[in-house]
Amino acid sequence: MKTKIFLKDKSYNIEISEIKENLLKVRVENEDYFFSKDEFDRLVLIERKDYPSLESIRKSEVVPNLPQEKEIKTPIAGIVSKIHVKDGETIRIGQPVITLVAMKMENEIISESYGRVKEIEVKEKQFVNSGEKLIILE
Amino acid sequence: MRNSNQICFLFYPKIGSTNLKAKEIAKNNLHGWTVVLANSQSKGYGKGKRFWFSPAGGLYFSLILPKISVKKLQLLPFVTAIAVVKTIREKSSLKAVIKWPNDILAPSYFQKKPAFKKVAGILVENIVGEKSRTSIAGVGINTNIKSFPKYLSPEATSVVKEQGKNVDNKEILSLFLKLFREFLKKNNREILKEYKKYEILIGRKIRAVVQNKKVPGTVLDFDKDGAIMIKLKEDKIIKILEGSLELT
Numbered sequence: 214m215k216t217k218i219f220l221k222d223k224s225y226n227i228e229i230s231e232i233k234e235n236l237l238k239v240r241v242e243n244e245d246y247f248f249s250k251d252e253f254d255r256l257v258l259i260e261r262k263d264y265p266s267l268e269s270i271r272k273s274e275v276v277p278n279l280p281q282e283k284e285i286k287t288p289i290a291g292i293v294s295k296i297h298v299k300d301g302e303t304i305r306i307g308q309p310v311i312t313l314v315a316m317k318m319e320n321e322i323i324s325e326s327y328g329r330v331k332e333i334e335v336k337e338k339q340f341v342n343s344g345e346k347l348i349i350l351e
Numbered sequence: 352m353r354n355s356n357q358i359c360f361l362f363y364p365k366i367g368s369t370n371l372k373a374k375e376i377a378k379n380n381l382h383g384w385t386v387v388l389a390n391s392q393s394k395g396y397g398k399g400k401r402f403w404f405s406p407a408g409g410l411y412f413s414l415i416l417p418k419i420s421v422k423k424l425q426l427l428p429f430v431t432a433i434a435v436v437k438t439i440r441e442k443s444s445l446k447a448v449i450k451w452p453n454d455i456l457a458p459s460y461f462q463k464k465p466a467f468k469k470v471a472g473i474l475v476e477n478i479v480g481e482k483s484r485t486s487i488a489g490v491g492i493n494t495n496i497k498s499f500p501k502y503l504s505p506e507a508t509s510v511v512k513e514q515g516k517n518v519d520n521k522e523i524l525s526l527f528l529k530l531f532r533e534f535l536k537k538n539n540r541e542i543l544k545e546y547k548k549y550e551i552l553i554g555r556k557i558r559a560v561v562q563n564k565k566v567p568g569t570v571l572d573f574d575k576d577g578a579i580m581i582k583l584k585e586d587k588i589i590k591i592l593e594g595s596l597e598l599t
Binding site: 285286287288289290291292294307309314315318319320321322323324325340343 | 374378398399421424425427428474475476477478479480481482483484576592593
């Protein structure tokens with residue numbers, strides 16, 4: 214389905230297509246957004262691709278490359294103060310997974326991938342160094 | 352995208368918490384260098400979500416920052432503390448000091464023996480993804496608060512209580528932002544050097560309460576990440592990144 218929308222005096226060309234069951238692609242100008250349904254039947258953003266040139270649009274794959282396993286690592290050192298997710302839980306992009314505390318800074322580590330929690334590698338009150346694995350998603 | 356010369360202010364006469372509001376706003380990309388400011392907070396909080404007393408008269412704000420390097424991020428609480436302590440010293444007669452990591456204290460003379468009481472609090476919260484990072488520096492300064500509830504009186508004070516005269520909250524915020532931007536641009540060595548000018552635990556005997564254990568020692572220094580270095584018995588040196596310290 215192709216359409217045009219107007220937002221704050223600017224127009225955008227939009228194209229919506231169903232790639233396969235439960236995978237929806239929405240193209241907004243030169244950007245593709247891929248959505249899937251979560252366990253609550255809500256549409257959830259799972260991937261986004263920017264296409265800066267016409268050449269890369271022609272070469273682009275229709276279906277996003279979803280990695281088999283994704284590790285969420287911490288970029289900073291600290292102590293795990295709270296784990297917000299459970300084994301088997303489906304995580305959305307932007308969802309906080311762990312809070313780390315260091316020097317009175319509270320750091321909400323968010324997931325930048327969609328997936329299901331396969332393993333939680335840390336425990337509350339555990340010290341972690343920067344780069345250490347926190348969560349593995351499948 | 353805004354830079355540090357174009358700060359956006361969002362003012363609320365009353366709010367739950369400026370940090371909570373800042374975290375909500377920080378979910379889009381147009382928030383860098385935004386200040387969320389309120390006259391009072393009903394759900395103000397500090398470390399570990401502890402309640403922060405925020406009646407009208409005080410200064411409560413949260414500064415949303417764009418992505419900062421991980422190296423600088425570790426010292427963000429120090430940069431904030433430096434800006435708060437220097438602002439209070441310049442705009443009032445209080446000789447404010449820093450207690451690691453970022454408690455802002457001032458000498459209080461309302462009891463038999465002068466003591467250091469808390470005059471401002473800082474809570475830095477970061478929303479951290481693999482590629483994205485947003486930092487929120489939350490500050491509460493007890494500027495024009497005339498009295499505190501009984502349970503807080505032993506540990507809290509305000510500028511107006513100690514010097515007998517109100518201060519202008521707008522001027523305090525303006526100077527804080529100027530100093531914050533100035534120190535954020537400095538390298539970590541310069542930040543640590545300035546921090547140590549105002550920090551009161553260096554060289555003092557303390558008890559470190561780390562994960563429910565009390566460890567006595569002497570404070571030696573701070574490392575490049577802002578961890579406190581403590582000398583224990585038998586000259587053993589430990590580094591603490593997170594914990595609270597008691598003076599002995």
